[in-house]
Amino acid sequence: MAGGVVNLRAARKARARAEKRAKGDENAAKHGRTKAQRAREEADATRARSQLDAHRRGNE
Structure with missing residues (x-):
């Protein structure tokens, strides 16, 4: 396994933020x-x- 411990809730929220931003x-x-x-x-x-308005003719 190449990575460390991942907080799934934080990862899900980060992904949602990135999608909203995009x-x-x-x-x-x-x-x-x-x-x-x-x-x-x-x-x-x-x-x-x-x-x-300056070029309108009057209604006279």
Whole structure:
């Protein structure tokens, strides 16, 4: 036998943590954006909305 004594409960919990971390990383890569990216997109949308409103014709 090559290894020492292994605590099965700790090994099971470590494996579960690793699986959750891998799934979280996968979801972040698929769906996630950084806070800076969200802020930039929101600023761009606000700027575009403002620019559109500035070019509207009045309802007179």
